[in-house]
Amino acid sequence: MLRIYKKTVILIGNKSFIQLNLLSHLRKKFNVKMIKYNDISKSKIFNADFLINFSNSKSFYEKKYLKENDRNFKIANIIKNSKTIFFLLSSRLVYSQKLNLSEKSKLSPISMYGKNCLKSEKFCKYKLKKRLVILRLSNVFGYEDGKKKKPSLVSIILSGIKKKKIIFDNNYYLIKDFLPIKILCLYIEKLFLFDGKGIFNVGSGIPFPTKKFVNSIVDYKKIKIVVKKKKKFKDKNYCFNVKKIKKFTGVEIKKIELYKYFSKLKKEIKLND
Secondary structure (H helix, E strand, O other): OOOOOOOEEEEEOOOOHHHHHHHHHHOOOOEEEEEOHHHOOHHHHOOOOEEEEOOOOHHHHHOOOOHHHOHHHHHHHHHOOOOOEEEEEEEHHHEOOOOOEOOOOOEOOOOHHHHHHHHHHHHHHHHHHHHEEEEEEOEEEOOOOOOOOOOOHHHHHHHHHHHOEEEEOHHHHOEEEEEEHHHHHHHHHHHHHOOOOEEEEEOOOOEEEHHHHHHHHOOOOOOEEEEOOOOOOOOOOOOEOOHHHHHHHOOOOOHHHHHHHHHHHHHHHHHHO
16 A cells, blocks of 8 residues: 655744644644754754744844844754755735735835844845745734734734733724634645745735724723824834735635634634633
8 A cells, every 4th residue: 555655844833823723734734743943953854845933032023133043044054955945934024014015015124023034034045045935924813822922913902801901002003914824824735735935925915904803803892992002103004915825826815704714713712711
């Protein structure tokens, strides 16, 4: 009887929200292994077909770029002479924010994290050349349980629900690109299967008001919403143009489906409240 070869995927990190969902999604079609960043070694990751890092130091989010704080770069150094394809998780914050952002849109980071992501992309590209796939993520959502070094919009909402009070800044009034975690997992699966290369904007491609998103998943009768505007606020409305990843993977999400994912999240929040 012939044995079916499953390609090996290594997910580096300590059980992050995206990491755990991707593990669950991929394990039927791939040989998936999870390794904590502090446990990585050349022998453990050198022969993987695909590798994704979910681990960042706190300094990478908050301080000026240093290679010693860039875990992506350290991993790229380990696998530079292997055949492993490294999927680097980057951010929409590398761009000058606007609607209909394409992979060719102006690169002008609006935060320290965005600047560090762009430098990490550059240095990893130098090391790995065509064996680097860059995924610039939009606002990925789903039910999250656990602390994060860099809180997401959903984790802020969930934390606020427990306190019966959610505090937002100016982001509350912006339009964003919200991507269900299931669609992100589908995108990555197809990129593995179809040999994705280069840079991909990874989002729903649907511009959606943050206020409306919050209204779709939060019971306003039970939760108080507080908006504290910041004077020096740089973020703007944004949404990805997802033609490239849609064409490559065949994955697409309609607005009506997005509402279904909002409803699902609302139910999960109620169950865990």
